[in-house]
Amino acid sequence: MAPKANSSRSKRYGPQVRAEKRYYLANKVQRDLDSRAWRKRNPEKFAAIDKCWKKNHMPQINKRDRERYKNKSLASRREAYLWKRYGLSMDQYAAMFAAQGGACAVCRRPPQRISLNVDHDHVTGLIRGLLCPYCNKRVVGRHRVSTLLQNAAKYLERKTPLGLAESIIVRRRKNKGR
DSSP: OOOTTHHHHHHSHHHHHHHHHHHHHHTHHHHHHHHHHHHHHHHHHHHHHHHHHHHHHHHHHHHHHHHHHSSSSSHHHHHHHHHHHHHHOOHHHHHHHHHSSSSOOOOOOOOOOOOOEEEETTOOOOOEEEEEHHHOOSSSTTTTOOHHHHHHHHHHHHSSSSTSOOOOOOOOOOSSSS
């Protein structure tokens, strides 16, 4: 079946569309300001429109987010995680790592495949030091060698972290509807 000669699509191309595009480009800054002002005046309407748009575009949003995540280096992801979770910069982490001799604070072994975990007191939020994943899961737990238990006891009794001038308190995360 051949398309109609006077369809709405054929009417949208031509001088009118070019004029609209020129107007659109010439007034972009003012339109952005007007749009922001409308969103500020109508937060409920904007939230409803935004929610509907996100629902209809979820595959594109997920694809974009995966690309962004994939393009970030492991080091920048680690740095962002340390800052967001513990309020710890990479310089502070490196200072703690050097002060511990580049090894776990309990078992004294250097990290194998992954970096050392930041250990903190869950009651006070005080960062205690860096531990290997094994010691982090079982600080005193299932170790059977007395020197490891003694090191763990000394580690837990320490009040200040190694390599930092002042103590850092972990920021508590807000519960998201839990």
